[in-house]
Amino acid sequence: MKGTNIGELEELVLLVIGVLYEGAYGVSVLKEIKEQTGREVNISAIHAVMNRLEDKGFLRSEMGGSSNTRGGRRKRNYYLTSSGRATLDQVRSVREKLYNQLSPSASYNLSV
Amino acid sequence: MSKSFPSPPKWADRFLSWYCNPKLLEQVQGDVHELFYWRLEEKGPRKAKRSFAWDVIRLFRWSNIKRKSNKTQKLNNIAMFKNYFKIGLRNLWKQRMPSAINVIGLSLAIGCCLVSFKYIEFQLVRDSFHEKGDQIYLGTHKAFEDNGVYEYGYFSWAIGDLIREDYAGVKNVVQYNTRSVQVELGDQAFSENGAFTNKEFFDVFSFDIIYGDKEALANKDRVALAEMTAKRFFGDIDPIGKIVNITIGGESNDFEVGVVYKEAPNNSSIWPEVIIHPDWFIGDADRKTLIANFFLELEQGVDFTDVIRQLQSLVTVQNGFNLDRKYEEVGLEPLTTMAKNSDRIRFGLGSRPPMAPMILLACIASFMLILATFNYINIATAMATRRIKEIGIRKVIGSNRGQLVVQFLTENLILCALAMVLGCLLAAGFFIPKFNVISGSTLKLDILNHTNLQLFLVGLLFFLTFASGAYPAFFVSRFKPVRIFRGSESVGGKRRFTMGLLTFQFVLAMITIVAGVASVQNNNLYENKAWGYNQNDKLVVNLSKEKFQAFRSEAMKNPNVLDVAASFNSLNKHWDFRKMKIGELEYEGQYLRSDAYYPEFMEIPLAEGRYFDKAIPSDLTSSILVNQAFIRAFQLEDFVGATVTIDSTNFQIVGVLKDYFYSSFQDGIEPAVFKAQPDSLLTTLTFQAREDKMIELRDQLESTWAQIESEAPFSAHFQSEVRAREFEDMRGLRNVLVFTASLAVLLSAMGLFGLVSLNISARFKDFGIKKVLGASAMNLLGDVYKQFSFIVIFAVVAGSLLAVKVVDLLLVSVYGEHTPVNIVPLGLAGLLLLMVAAITINIQMRRVRLMNPAETLRTE
Numbered sequence: 001m002k003g004t005n006i007g008e009l010e011e012l013v014l015l016v017i018g019v020l021y022e023g024a025y026g027v028s029v030l031k032e033i034k035e036q037t038g039r040e041v042n043i044s045a046i047h048a049v050m051n052r053l054e055d056k057g058f059l060r061s062e063m064g065g066s067s068n069t070r071g072g073r074r075k076r077n078y079y080l081t082s083s084g085r086a087t088l089d090q091v092r093s094v095r096e097k098l099y100n101q102l103s104p105s106a107s108y109n110l111s112v
Numbered sequence: 113m114s115k116s117f118p119s120p121p122k123w124a125d126r127f128l129s130w131y132c133n134p135k136l137l138e139q140v141q142g143d144v145h146e147l148f149y150w151r152l153e154e155k156g157p158r159k160a161k162r163s164f165a166w167d168v169i170r171l172f173r174w175s176n177i178k179r180k181s182n183k184t185q186k187l188n189n190i191a192m193f194k195n196y197f198k199i200g201l202r203n204l205w206k207q208r209m210p211s212a213i214n215v216i217g218l219s220l221a222i223g224c225c226l227v228s229f230k231y232i233e234f235q236l237v238r239d240s241f242h243e244k245g246d247q248i249y250l251g252t253h254k255a256f257e258d259n260g261v262y263e264y265g266y267f268s269w270a271i272g273d274l275i276r277e278d279y280a281g282v283k284n285v286v287q288y289n290t291r292s293v294q295v296e297l298g299d300q301a302f303s304e305n306g307a308f309t310n311k312e313f314f315d316v317f318s319f320d321i322i323y324g325d326k327e328a329l330a331n332k333d334r335v336a337l338a339e340m341t342a343k344r345f346f347g348d349i350d351p352i353g354k355i356v357n358i359t360i361g362g363e364s365n366d367f368e369v370g371v372v373y374k375e376a377p378n379n380s381s382i383w384p385e386v387i388i389h390p391d392w393f394i395g396d397a398d399r400k401t402l403i404a405n406f407f408l409e410l411e412q413g414v415d416f417t418d419v420i421r422q423l424q425s426l427v428t429v430q431n432g433f434n435l436d437r438k439y440e441e442v443g444l445e446p447l448t449t450m451a452k453n454s455d456r457i458r459f460g461l462g463s464r465p466p467m468a469p470m471i472l473l474a475c476i477a478s479f480m481l482i483l484a485t486f487n488y489i490n491i492a493t494a495m496a497t498r499r500i501k502e503i504g505i506r507k508v509i510g511s512n513r514g515q516l517v518v519q520f521l522t523e524n525l526i527l528c529a530l531a532m533v534l535g536c537l538l539a540a541g542f543f544i545p546k547f548n549v550i551s552g553s554t555l556k557l558d559i560l561n562h563t564n565l566q567l568f569l570v571g572l573l574f575f576l577t578f579a580s581g582a583y584p585a586f587f588v589s590r591f592k593p594v595r596i597f598r599g600s601e602s603v604g605g606k607r608r609f610t611m612g613l614l615t616f617q618f619v620l621a622m623i624t625i626v627a628g629v630a631s632v633q634n635n636n637l638y639e640n641k642a643w644g645y646n647q648n649d650k651l652v653v654n655l656s657k658e659k660f661q662a663f664r665s666e667a668m669k670n671p672n673v674l675d676v677a678a679s680f681n682s683l684n685k686h687w688d689f690r691k692m693k694i695g696e697l698e699y700e701g702q703y704l705r706s707d708a709y710y711p712e713f714m715e716i717p718l719a720e721g722r723y724f725d726k727a728i729p730s731d732l733t734s735s736i737l738v739n740q741a742f743i744r745a746f747q748l749e750d751f752v753g754a755t756v757t758i759d760s761t762n763f764q765i766v767g768v769l770k771d772y773f774y775s776s777f778q779d780g781i782e783p784a785v786f787k788a789q790p791d792s793l794l795t796t797l798t799f800q801a802r803e804d805k806m807i808e809l810r811d812q813l814e815s816t817w818a819q820i821e822s823e824a825p826f827s828a829h830f831q832s833e834v835r836a837r838e839f840e841d842m843r844g845l846r847n848v849l850v851f852t853a854s855l856a857v858l859l860s861a862m863g864l865f866g867l868v869s870l871n872i873s874a875r876f877k878d879f880g881i882k883k884v885l886g887a888s889a890m891n892l893l894g895d896v897y898k899q900f901s902f903i904v905i906f907a908v909v910a911g912s913l914l915a916v917k918v919v920d921l922l923l924v925s926v927y928g929e930h931t932p933v934n935i936v937p938l939g940l941a942g943l944l945l946l947m948v949a950a951i952t953i954n955i956q957m958r959r960v961r962l963m964n965p966a967e968t969l970r971t972e
Contacts, residue, residue: 026143027150043143044170051175066142069149073142 006058006087012037013049014058014088018080025064025075026050050078058084118157120148124168132171133178140171192515193522200523203499210491210870213862215531218576220855221477221484222535223543228473229568230544230555235465237564238379238451242318244409247283249416249444251275251406251423252457253430261440265450265460269399270433271426272406279422281414284312287404288382288461289393294359294824295386297345301825304341306360307384308393308404316409317382320374324352328370332389336371341385360392381451381462400433405461408444416444468925469551476852479620481576483856486613487863488527488580493610494870496520496588503588504596516589524581525573532573550844583609614863615903615910618949621853621860622911622941627919628853629937631846634923634930639839644772645683646715649806650831651799652682653813657792659821664797666816672809675800677713678791679706682798683774684834692783693757694746701742701783702774703758708788711737711769713798721751721767724788732788736763740771742783758785776838780929798831806830845926857948864900865952871896872956879960880968889961897953904949908942915941 006014016032017024030046033039053059064077080088125141132140144167151160204211242248251272252265267275269287276285286309293306307313311329314321328334335358342351351369358367367388376383394402410419423442430439445453451462496503506516540557548555559565655663660678667673680686681704690703708724708731719740724731736756748754751765771781801809810828817826872879879892916933923930 026139027146030147031150042170043147043167044173044176047140047143047171048173048175063139067146069146070142071145073138073145075142075146076139 006053006056006091009041009045010049010053011088011091012039013046014053014080014084017050017059017078018085018088022077022079023064024078027075029078053084054078057081058087118152118161120145120164121161124165128168128171131177133176136176140176144168144171196519196522197526199519200526203495203523204527207495207498210495210866211527213866214488214491214527215534217484217487217859217862218528218531218580219534219538220859221480222532222572222576223538224480224852224855225477225572226535226539226557227543227547227555228470228477229565230557231473231547231551231553232470233564234379234553234555235470236452238462238465239381239447241377241380242316242447244316244318245447247410247412248316248447249408249410250447250450250457250460251408252443252445252460253427254440254443255438256440263443263457265405265445265457266403267406267426268430268433268435268437269394269402269404271430272404273399274426274429275406275408275423279419281411281419281422282408283411284316284409286310286313286316286407286409287390288313288407289390289404290384291360291393293386293388295341295345296357296359296364297354302341302344304385305383306358306386306388307382308388308390309384310390313387314371314373316407319376322372322374323350324369324371326371329387329389331370332391333365333367334370334389335367336373336387337369338375338383338385339372340375342369342372358386358388360388365392381454400435403459405459407447416446420444472848472922476848479624479852480855480859483617483620483859483863485576485580486617487859487866488524489583490610490613490863491866491870492520492524492581492584493587494867494874496584498870498874500588500591500596503591504593507591507593513589517585520585520588521577521581524585525577528573528576528580531576532569536569547848550847610867611899611903614860614867615907617860617863618904618907618945619911619914621856622907622945623915623918624849624853624856625941625944626912626915626933626937627922628846628850629940630919630923630931630933631849631926633937634927635842635846637931638777638842638927641773641777643835644716644770647832647834649801649803650714651801651806651810651813651828652685652831653797653799653817653826653828655795655797655817655821655827656824657795660791660794660797662820663817664791666820667797667799667813670809670812670816672802672805672812673799674802675713677707677710677798678794679710679796679798680704680789680794681796682829682831682834683714683772684831685829686774690758692742692785694748694754697746699742699745699783701745701785703785703787704774705787705789705793707791707794708732710798711786713800714772716772717770719768719770721765723767724786730764731766732790734761734763735766735788737767737769737786738765739769739781739784741781742785743768745783756785758787763787776835777927777929842926857944860945861948861952864904864949865955868896868900868953868956869959872960876963876968879963880965883963883965884969889957892960893953893957896956900949900953904946908945911945912938912942 012033013029016029016036019036020028020032026043026046029050030041030043033041033046050059050061054061058081059078060081061076061078063074066072066074128141128144129137144164147167148160148164151163155163239245250265251267252263253267254261254263272285272287275282289308291306291308292303295302295304311326313319314326314329322339324336326336329336335356337345337351337356345351345356346354351372354369355366356369357364371387373387375385390404393404408419410416420443423444426442427439430437445457445460450457450460452464454460454462454464503516506519511519536557536559544555544557547553557565559569653663653667664676664678668676681688683704686702686704688703689700692699692701692703708726712723721737724735724737726732728735736758738751738756743751746754751768754765756763756765769786772784773781774784799809799813810830813828814826882892915938919933919937923933
């Protein structure tokens with residue numbers, strides 16, 4: 001098993017698959033990311049990330065149903081596993097912990 | 113497909129199906145198709161198509177690409193190779209005799225190959241040790257001389273100075289003059305190769321400095337010595353600051369040793385022993401007329417064609433000097449090709465390696481390789497036919513032909529690797545040291561840090577593996593299992609190919625034996641050849657004109673001296689060719705000055721006329737003796753009255769000497785002339801020693817010398833030894849050829865032995881039955897004999913015909929005039945081959961004779 005640290009795109013894909021719950025596969029994840037964040041990610045990147053996450057044990061997958069637009073080809077559906085969920089929780093808590101330490105009073109000069 | 117409903121670009125789809133791992137293909141292809149139709153609605157067909165293609169290309173990544181072998185298959189392969197190795201080793205062990213023949217044969221051939229590779233590489237790769245080698249160029253110019261434009265490897269010093277000052281892209285300029293100088297320290301004196309150059313020499317060329325600092329050479333009274341030279345004078349100590357006396361062209365001066373450097377490896381074209389400040393070379397000479405080789409080191413990255421273009425301005429400068437020498441063009445020659453092109457560049461540095469020995473060695477190596485490879489092919493084929501059941505079973509179990517071929521090649525690789533190791537050991541321990549002695553070279557087998565050699569070894573290993581293993585592997589793997597088990601595969605059937613190879617081997621062996629015998633024959637002829645004069649018991653001493661008389665009168669008191677004569681130089685050590693003219697005819701000939709007595713003293717017989725006579729004054733001024741070749745060349749009917757003009761002086765011929773050899777035998781005899789001179793102009797004394805006292809006399813004269821002359825060293829040699837070098841070379845060549853011939857005989861005999869042995873083994877049961885029925889050993893082996901004796905006899909005949917041509921070529925290039933290949937070497941070689949073949953077959957015959965038929969019939 002690879003390390004439990006995940007990158008930004010990995011986190012995003014993991015979240016989206018969680019949100020989609022059932023019916024998460026390559027194209028639906030891609031569309032969802034585009035809708036929710038406006039980011040256009042290439043399908044190859046999505047596949048690579050999902051494969052990696054599955055290797056890490058955060059996702060599991062099975063072959064699902066087919067549709068006409070796919071020329072009768074089946075799709076591979078992905079599901080969030082409990083360790084995937086735990087990782088998301090952990091990532092979030094780290095973020096929040098750090099966020100809360102930002103001083104609300106200080107003004108950060110953004111214009112460097 | 114309708115126009116209203118576009119589909120994804122076909123090529124991209126196909127490409128995807130081609131590369132994509134089949135396990136992933138369905139989901140990936142589904143996804144891209146779905147995306148395509150989605151984009152079709154959103155963005156239109158053009159963009160959708162482009163995106164589809166882009167997606168497919170982006171998906172072309174390692175994790176998606178299909179790979180032929182997955183993990184389980186790989187493991188299987190390793191196991192299989194392990195099995196091949198095991199079977200291969202067992203087979204080698206099981207069939208020890210043929211395997212040993214193969215390994216020994218191949219390792220001998222590999223040893224020969226290594227020697228010739230080392231030698232050829234050493235000869236071809238010259239001046240390669242300089243770190244900046246690719247930036248160093250020899251300055252050249254083209255000029256008109258002798259009715260043509262030639263390239264010359266030097267500049268005048270004035271031009272060299274200009275290049276140093278003016279030209280961009282040129283980092284350093286080093287002028288290089290060589291001249292033999294005499295170096296003295298105390299009572300030791302040596303003649304050394306002196307180089308006149310500046311301290312930048314050490315910046316440009318990679319000569320490692322051992323002691324001292326090159327800056328010391330800026331002072332013109334300091335010199336640099338090569339390590340070996342320094343050792344000769346001072347032993348192992350640091351000689352910096354010591355004083356040596358160097359005589360340059362008659363002028364002696366004291367110099368301080370400033371630098372000691374490691375000398376060049378002997379494939380270097382520049383090998384200075386003493387480096388002296390250039391001012392000593394110039395003296396008062398005009399820099400415009402003085403010439404030197406100039407080396408230019410260019411800045412890194414500068415294109416040398418640019419520099420050449422700039423340098424063309426020197427043509428006008430040189431021609432502006434108003435000297436005889438007019439440049440047509442200025443050029444640069446890379447240091448690395450300088451030696452190779454030294455034929456083209458006149459007065460350059462370095463010399464072209466001699467081709468003849470390289471070709472000879474390459475031929476020998478390839479002969480050996482061919483012999484050993486053929487042995488292998490024959491024996492391996494015969495050996496494999498004994499394993500025909502194994503092949504059948506392997507095929508039935510499911511291995512295909514390719515796998516069988518791989519199996520046999522693997523076994524072959526084991527054997528070749530074994531032979532390789534043995535061959536390297538042989539070469540390092542035996543061949544190369546012996547070869548060094550013969551050729552006077554210093555080759556070493558340094559496998560660990562010699563990239564070319566490593567490449568050669570690996571290349572040779574694979575070449576041998578395939579060259580020797582391919583035929584047996586394909587031959588054996590062709591058998592059909594059904595026929596094997598039915599027993600109808602005719603294994604030992606017609607083996608025309610095998611027999612052809614054997615014949616070829618014997619032909620090669622024949623040629624090498626003939627070459628060996630012919631060279632022995634010619635060598636003996638040479639060594640017993642009359643020199644045309646009496647070289648025995650003559651001691652030659654070189655001395656200076658000043659001490660000539662003193663030494664002569666002192667030496668004559670020695671009781672071991674029977675007689676003495678003086679000359680300018682001794683016969684066979686003298687190189688003075690001059691143009692000689694009678695009327696319109698002109699020839700170049702050897703010109704030797706001596707006292708009046710020398711020709712008679714050397715016992716060169718007279719053909720006509722008389723020797724010089726001291727009593728006749730004109731004999732010392734205007735008379736000459738000529739040889740018969742002279743008379744032939746000038747077509748003189750009668751020598752009396754003929755006037756010979758040499759260097760615009762006229763001479764009368766007083767006598768004709770029988771032809772004698774004044775240089776090497778190969779050079780033959782050209783016109784030669786003796787001119788008598790008063791003793792005051794001569795520098796060599798030849799003493800006739802009492803019989804068997806020659807060595808004693810030399811030692812005595814050496815002490816006499818020490819009393820008279822303290823400065824120059826005593827220099828003497830025996831007249832009978834002037835050919836030592838020539839004979840040594842020939843003996844070396846003869847040894848190489850004889851050695852090659854014996855190897856060739858050994859290899860082909862081994863091949864024959866192996867084949868006969870396998871042939872007999874395969875028919876052992878036949879023999880058993882025949883024996884029971886009362887056949888004699890002769891009956892049994894009749895057809896074995898018939899088969900092989902035909903091959904040997906055919907080979908002897910064909911080999912003889914070929915050898916006459918091939919060996920003759922060799923003899924011409926080595927000996928010049930030689931006895932042609934006659935019945936002696938041919939007969940000897942044929943006899944030898946027939947005998948070896950007969951013995952080989954008879955050893956095998958013994959097995960059959962001693963065989964107990966009951967035993968062979970009982971087994972199985």
